[in-house]
Amino acid sequence: MPKLKLPTPPLPPSMRPAPKRPGAPRQKPLDAAAEAGMHTVDWIDERTSLSGGLRWLMFRKVPKGTNWFYTLGSATMFAFVSQAITGVFLAMYYRPDAAGGAYESIRHINDDVFLGEFVHGMHKWGSSVMVILIFLHMARTFFFGAYKYPRELNWVIGVALLILTFVMSLTGYLLPFDQRSFWATIVANNITASGPFVGPYLGDFLNGGAEFNATTLSRFYAIHMMLVPGIIGVLIGAHLYLVTKLGTTAPPWIKAKPADELTEERA
């Protein structure tokens, strides 16, 4: 028998699996398959002790009053994962070539590739969805007071994630390389460059030179598909770790029940 005891959610008695009746056949094929799977998981767990961490992550106590608003963070993360997956597949066809190849490769994705327009559309509209969700998640945290002690650091990480999401929106906007993306990027780079003292240098950094040139597009592409997603992934990990470690807050309308020994009648 496997040693691993899978964590089970507290189900009502009627939904728990019934114990075997005496005289039932010992092992049906389905049981054998289940046992084989169990053995595999057990083998991994014996060598990694992952189950403890998983239990710590998945089976947390949540406060009374937890509601649908608490899913906005997961929804944002799902939007990010969706962007990452569609982005990887778009990268298989995309060419960051400012001399016309970029526009042509996007046209190829949209017009010729099977389901290309769909995947491109998912990525394009998904980016807006992610920005909307991240703002709703931020508003939930703000209005529920969930940024207060001891969760301030998680708020700070969240703001960093918000800014990085904007960086993704900015750098991704150039990639289709049509008139709209080209001029929008010119404007964005010039807004960056209009900061005093360091602005001109930041503008040159974004352009990769004094003017929009052959390396600007590949720069934006590298930032968009490698640099920023990596940082976002790491920060989401830190964000989730803190959520799991500190737990979530109850909504502000739930009053804390005073401890028994503190109520007047008891005393």
Next chain:
Amino acid sequence: MPKKQAKSKYTADRGIPGAFEGETVTRRRFMVGTAHATGAIATSAILLPALGFALGPLFEEHKQRWQPVGAPDEFADDTYVPKVITISDGIGEAGKTTVYIRRRNPQLDTDKLPKGFESEQFVAISTRCMHLGCPVRYTEAAQRFICPCHGGVYDFQGKVDGGPPVRPLDRFYNRVKNGQVEIGPRFSVNRELDRFSPRNPGEPLDGIGGILYPSRPTARKLDSLPQD
């Protein structure tokens, strides 16, 4: 109670086995230090070149050259003729820009020409809007440059007439060679049309602007224009 005696700095006095006379750093600390130093050297050997690689273009001067755009008699002094030049090589259409060119009008163009350019006969105005860099167009009926993005308006000389732009339109050095008008490097101007090294849009050059927005290494003051 006797005061606790401070530990001797010599390893030999602290009873560490195998200590040398006069040795103050334990071999364990020495090894830890060596390992950390090696790690630091190895990491910076990767990081510093990568950083320099990414930041290098900040300090590289933007290559510019003279580009012929047409015969001198194509250009009148009361209207502009649009011509296309290349400002970034190797990216096709995206590297091109339109320049509006007219002959200098001594009555109108009273700005002082810098030393070495006293014989400049043409005014070559960049289409880059000085608000945020959208392309302006010259509207003949209004005799004005108008920007489609945020409503910047410039007068016949490229000075700001209205809207958000912070300084007059950039211009280009020009000369006549081999019977052709040639367009050279870009320069920026302030309200009095004094020449400055090229600045990005959105950077004023009047008053405190020149201090807030210094010239960049990629586009320094043009002491020597490209020959050839």
